[in-house]
Structures are given as structure tokens and as C-alpha cells.
Amino acid sequence: MVVEAVRQPSTLDFETGFLTPTEKALSFLGVPDPKEVYFQLSPAELIEAALLNGEGHLTDTGALMCATGTYTGRSPKDRYVVLDDSTQNEVDWGTVNIPFDETAFDRLQRKMRNFVGYHPVYIRYALAGADPRYQLKLCILTTSAWQNLFCSNMFLRPTEDEIADFKPDFTILALPDFNADPAEDGTRGTNFSILNMSKRTILIGGTGYAGEIKKGVFSALNFLLPRQNVLPMHCSANVGASGDVALFFGLSGTGKTTLSADPERGLIGDDEHGWSERGIFNFEGGCYAKVVDLTRECEPQIYDAIRYGAIVENTRFVPNTHMVDYADTSITENTRTSYPINFIDNAVNPSTGGHPQNIFFLTCDAFGVLPPIARLTPEQAMDYFLLGYTAKVAGTEMGVTEPQTTFSACFGAAFxxxxxxxxxxxxxxxxxxxxxxxxxxxxxxxxxxxxxxxxMKLAYTRAMIRAALKGAFDTIAFTDHPVFGLAMPTTCPDVPAHLLDPRQTWTDGDAYDAKAQDLNERFQAKREKLTATTLTV
Incomplete structure (x- = not known):
């Protein structure tokens, strides 16, 4: 089926005197009549459009393979928040939340709106937040069909009745081919992602990395929800047959998506959630998983979700086939897939759950000195939540080609x-x-x-988490780590006992002690910067 454009010759439907749905969307976005408008296309229509536009290829499983161009990951140094009366005293300004001038934002937005007038555009209504009380209604404009499919996959999809009466809380312009002029526009480079809380608008340009869209919406929710006593969290969540909910906090690459995709438990979501007085709710309608070295043996749910309707980013084919070579990192280590959450067989609908019984802080320790599992006291939990220690995993951010130690408060300071x-x-x-x-x-x-x-082998990590969820550690002995003071279990089903004490895995005990002390000193230095933070536990 050939997708036909909906052209916009006027602002009114002269037979009814009312704006058509497409015209309403254009008015919300404030853009002039674009060359062509494709409104609320189905996944099948978007896939066909992407293929016709030369934006990608179909894999042997039917997924759409696309490349994001120069930027294959987020660019944190090019993320801005508009500084105005609504944000001045509430945002933690600095190198993470970089202030952007109101006037410069207005000028850049006008330029982007004019740019849209010369290009075909894809517009989509979407929802963020599975709890209707805290839901954001989104109106998203992209200039590529595959990015619109990404939005269809990643956000909640409104019904026809909801679309008919849709009024967005936020508008988003995502224009990969629009490059800023740093000297004129106030950006660091040609790419940018700018959040304006007063105008409820997100501008993204100069980058084809679709993850900037979802993280822009996440940042908006992270600002707004605490006002309603809802904790926004960078975590995945799943639920057991008895209704017991588990949360998995961690930066990209630490295993949130992988570990929450458990065939024995229902998936609530893989990345972004809120915790209200009623319990947990997913912000999204899809999953965005890393696929480097993906195999069906290790991650069957994710592997099987990569089918017609899914997207794979920055991957390559096995030569002379349409099979994806998940070991090929010639473009980036940050190869990913996007798919609707219902592509996971045991995803729960709606994506909500009760209050969590278990919370896991995932860290990718590049020093190799932290235990594979440790039970935290409430005081230690707050300490490690504020530290947010992990390693930046290769490819997740631009310029990172091997793991680097980092501290990211809340396991997601960038958002x-x-x-x-x-x-x-x-x-x-x-x-x-x-x-x-x-x-x-x-x-x-x-x-x-x-x-x-x-x-650490994935099978062992899964076994340790499974043991915690089933209460297997309730009756076994723990021993305290001599440097970090963490309570380590002495046994765990299906895990060799020596792995539970990291010192026993090193051939040189003295070298381990030195490396552990080195990391602890880094922890202490970071804690000194947080001494002004007072918490009630």
C-alpha cells in the first residue's frame, strides 16, 4: 500500500467550519503548512514510508533496520533547559542541566518551524504515563518516518476517541536534518535537545538518535511529578505471580532491560517509572534495549520481540543476508532495538503495579571489587542512590569507547x-x-x-536476583565486606560460593585490597561533596 500525503491547503474544513484532526495538530505545533503531512499513521504505514524514503531496510524477522547518523547515542553536553521564572529556583543548574536563554529558544523555534515548511512531516499524538492522573499528552512532529515509528513504539498509544478530543500538554519538534548555528543560536554545536517547561515544548535538532526524544519527555516528567508527590525513577519494573513488585535502578548498559525481562514475572516496564501513593506505573508504552551480542539463548524475550513493527538501530547484516549480526559493533557499541511493550509475551496491561517489595541498584563496577550482590540498610540505600556509582558503558554516550567510572546521582542524573x-x-x-x-x-x-x-555471567546475576525475590537469603548467613561494610550472602542457589566474595575471585589478594581501597576513597571524595545533603531515613 502506498502512503499518500495529506496536504494542507487551508486552516478550516469549509464544510463543517472546524479544524480537521491534522490541522488541529499543526496548530498545536505552530508550524506553517508543510510540504506534506502524514498524521497518526499506523506502524505498517510508517514502515512502508520509511522503506520508500530509503530510511532503512527490513531484516529477516521483519524488523526495520535504521541508522541514526553521526550521533549514535545521547549527547549530554548538548542538553539544555530554558532558564525562566518557572525553572530558575527549582532546577539544579550546572553541567547536567545547562541553562538556555528564553529569547534564543524563541528564535530557534521559529527557525525550526520555518524549516518544517519545506519538508514532509510525520505527526503523532502519544501519551506518557500509564496512570491517567499523571499522564502527559504529547504532540510529536518528526521529519523521518522511522522516528515516528519509534514514538509509536515507545509511548502509550491513544484510542480513536482520545485522538478526536486530543489537547497536548507538550509539543515536540524532532528534526535530524536541522542544524543549529552555534554563533547565532546559542548552542554548543549543531545538535541540541532543549526543554522549555513554561512553553511545554521540546526542541531536538541536528541528531538522528531517537533516544533523545524519549529522554526529553522523561526529563519533563522528572521535573513535574515531584510537585504531585510522585517519585520519577530511572528504573525497570516487573511483578511476580503473587503481585510482588521489583524495581531495577541503573544507568544504560547495567542491565535494567535485560534483568526485568523475566519469563517468570510480568513486565511493567524497562526504563522509566513513577511511584505514587497507589504504587508503580510505567511512563512508556515500549522498550528500548541494547542488542550488542544479543542471543536468543541469553535473552529470549528481547530476541523474539525483534519482529515486524520493531526497530533495530545502527546494526549491520551478516554479509549477503538480511540476518542481523548482533556482534557487529562497527557503527557503535550502542546498538539498540525499540518495540512496543506488548511484544513481550508476559507484559502486564495496564503497565502498573503495587508498592515494591524489592529494589535493586544495578552497578557496572569496572574495578571488579564490589560484591555481585549485597543487602543494603536504609542508610546505605540512600548513600548509594546519591552516589549512583557505575561505569559508563561503551557506546551509550558519544565519545565513550570503553567503561569509565562515573557517579550519576539517582542512577540517572542526566535526566x-x-x-x-x-x-x-x-x-x-x-x-x-x-x-x-x-x-x-x-x-x-x-x-x-x-x-x-x-x-559477571548473566546466569549468575539472574540467579542472585531470583534468590532475593523468593526470600532465599532470609535464613542464610551474611558477612560484612571489610572495606565497604556491605552485607554479602555466604551462599546462593545456582551460584558458586566463591563468587559472592569478590576478593576470593582475584589471584592477588593484596592487589584486590588496593583496588578496593582506591574505589572507597573515590566514594569518600564524592560523599564529601554531598555533605550538605540532609536526608531523613
């Missing part, structure tokens, strides 16, 4: 506009109120640091 202590205070209060168990999980290295040791 948190407010001061970290506000989110940490809310988490501490909810842990105390609902009695959640908190665990530190090291999905990083064992037997030595990066380059010497090896990554």
Missing part, C-alpha cells in the same frame, strides 16, 4: 532537572513507609578490573 536530594528524600520516605528490601547488584567485573577480569 533529573531537580536537585538529587529531592528525589533521594522521596525515595527514602517511600522505602521506610512500605518496608522495601534494597539490594546492590554488580553486573560488572569479577576476578579483576576491566581488561583483566571478566564480566
Amino acid at each position: 533529573m532537572p531537580r536537585p538529587a536530594r529531592e528525589y533521594a528524600q522521596m525515595l527514602g520516605e517511600k522505602i521506610r513507609e512500605h518496608g522495601a528490601n534494597v539490594w546492590l547488584i554488580n553486573t560488572g567485573w569479577t576476578g579483576g578490573p576491566y581488561g583483566v577480569g571478566q564480566r
Whole structure:
């Protein structure tokens, strides 16, 4: 089926005197009549349009393979928040939340709107937030069909009745081919992502990395929801047959998507959630998983979700086939797939759950000295939440080609506009109120640091999490780590006992002690910067 454009010769339907749905969407976006408009296309129509436009190719499983161009990951140094009366005293300004001038934003928005007038555009209504009380209605304009499909996959999809009466809370312009002029527009480079909370608008340009769209919406929710006593969280979530909910906090590459996709538990969501007085709700309608070295044996749910309607980004084919070579990282380590959450067989609908019984902090320890699992006290939970220690995994951000130690408060500082202590205070209060168990999980290295040791086997990490969820550690002995003071279990079903104590996995105990002390000193230095933060646990 050939997708035909809907042209916009006027602003009114002269037979009824009312704006058509497409014209209403254009008015919300404030754009002049574009060359062609494609409104609320189905996934099948968007896939066909992307193929006709030369935006991608179909894989042997029917997924759409696309390339994001120069930018294959987020660009944190090019993310801005407009500084105005609504944000001046509430945003934690600095190198993460970079202030942007109101006047410069208005000028850049006008330029982008004019740019749209010369290009075909794809417009979509979408929803963010599975709890209707806290839901954001989105009107998204993209200039590529595949990015519109990404939005269809990643956000909740409104019904026809909801579309007929749609009034967006936020508008988004995502124009990969629009490059800013730094000297004129006030940006650092030609690419940018700018959040304007007063005008409820997100501008994205100069980058084809679709993850900027979802993270822009996440940042908006992270700013707004605390005002309603809802804790926004960079975590995945799943639920057991008895209704027990588990959260998995962690930066990209630490295993949130992988570990929450458990065939024994229902998937609530893989990346972004809110915690209200009723429980947990997903912000999204899809999953965005890394696929480097993906195999069906290790991650069957994700592997099987890559079918018609899904997208794979920055991957390559096995030569002379349409089979995806998931080991090929010639473009980037940050190869990904996007698919609707219902592509996971055991996803729950709606994507909500009760209050969590278990919370897992995932860290990818490049030093190889943290235990693979440790039980945290409430005080330690707040400490590690504020530290947000992990390693930046290769490819997740531009310029990162091998793991680097980093501290990212709340396990997602790049998306948190407010001061970290506000989110940490809310988490501490909810842990105390609902009695959640908190665990530190090291999905990083064992037997030595990066380059010497090896990554913890996924099967062992799954076994440790399964044991925590089933209460298997309730009756076994724990021992305290001599440097970090973390409570380590001495046994775990289906895991070799020596792996539970990281020192035993090193051939040189003295080298381990030195490396552990090195990391602890880094922790202490970071804590000194947080001494002004006062938490009630």
C-alpha cells in the first residue's frame, strides 16, 4: 500500500467550519503548512514510508533496520533547559542541566518551524504515563518516518476517541536534518535537545538518535511529578505471580532491560517509572534495549520481540543476508532495538503495579571489587542512590569507547532537572513507609578490573536476583565486606560460593585490597561533596 500525503491547503474544513484532526495538530505545533503531512499513521504505514524514503531496510524477522547518523547515542553536553521564572529556583543548574536563554529558544523555534515548511512531516499524538492522573499528552512532529515509528513504539498509544478530543500538554519538534548555528543560536554545536517547561515544548535538532526524544519527555516528567508527590525513577519494573513488585535502578548498559525481562514475572516496564501513593506505573508504552551480542539463548524475550513493527538501530547484516549480526559493533557499541511493550509475551496491561517489595541498584563496577550482590540498610540505600556509582558503558554516550567510572546521582542524573536530594528524600520516605528490601547488584567485573577480569555471567546475576525475590537469603548467613561494610550472602542457589566474595575471585589478594581501597576513597571524595545533603531515613 502506498502512503499518500495529506496536504494542507487551508486552516478550516469549509464544510463543517472546524479544524480537521491534522490541522488541529499543526496548530498545536505552530508550524506553517508543510510540504506534506502524514498524521497518526499506523506502524505498517510508517514502515512502508520509511522503506520508500530509503530510511532503512527490513531484516529477516521483519524488523526495520535504521541508522541514526553521526550521533549514535545521547549527547549530554548538548542538553539544555530554558532558564525562566518557572525553572530558575527549582532546577539544579550546572553541567547536567545547562541553562538556555528564553529569547534564543524563541528564535530557534521559529527557525525550526520555518524549516518544517519545506519538508514532509510525520505527526503523532502519544501519551506518557500509564496512570491517567499523571499522564502527559504529547504532540510529536518528526521529519523521518522511522522516528515516528519509534514514538509509536515507545509511548502509550491513544484510542480513536482520545485522538478526536486530543489537547497536548507538550509539543515536540524532532528534526535530524536541522542544524543549529552555534554563533547565532546559542548552542554548543549543531545538535541540541532543549526543554522549555513554561512553553511545554521540546526542541531536538541536528541528531538522528531517537533516544533523545524519549529522554526529553522523561526529563519533563522528572521535573513535574515531584510537585504531585510522585517519585520519577530511572528504573525497570516487573511483578511476580503473587503481585510482588521489583524495581531495577541503573544507568544504560547495567542491565535494567535485560534483568526485568523475566519469563517468570510480568513486565511493567524497562526504563522509566513513577511511584505514587497507589504504587508503580510505567511512563512508556515500549522498550528500548541494547542488542550488542544479543542471543536468543541469553535473552529470549528481547530476541523474539525483534519482529515486524520493531526497530533495530545502527546494526549491520551478516554479509549477503538480511540476518542481523548482533556482534557487529562497527557503527557503535550502542546498538539498540525499540518495540512496543506488548511484544513481550508476559507484559502486564495496564503497565502498573503495587508498592515494591524489592529494589535493586544495578552497578557496572569496572574495578571488579564490589560484591555481585549485597543487602543494603536504609542508610546505605540512600548513600548509594546519591552516589549512583557505575561505569559508563561503551557506546551509550558519544565519545565513550570503553567503561569509565562515573557517579550519576539517582542512577540517572542526566535526566533529573531537580536537585538529587529531592528525589533521594522521596525515595527514602517511600522505602521506610512500605518496608522495601534494597539490594546492590554488580553486573560488572569479577576476578579483576576491566581488561583483566571478566564480566559477571548473566546466569549468575539472574540467579542472585531470583534468590532475593523468593526470600532465599532470609535464613542464610551474611558477612560484612571489610572495606565497604556491605552485607554479602555466604551462599546462593545456582551460584558458586566463591563468587559472592569478590576478593576470593582475584589471584592477588593484596592487589584486590588496593583496588578496593582506591574505589572507597573515590566514594569518600564524592560523599564529601554531598555533605550538605540532609536526608531523613
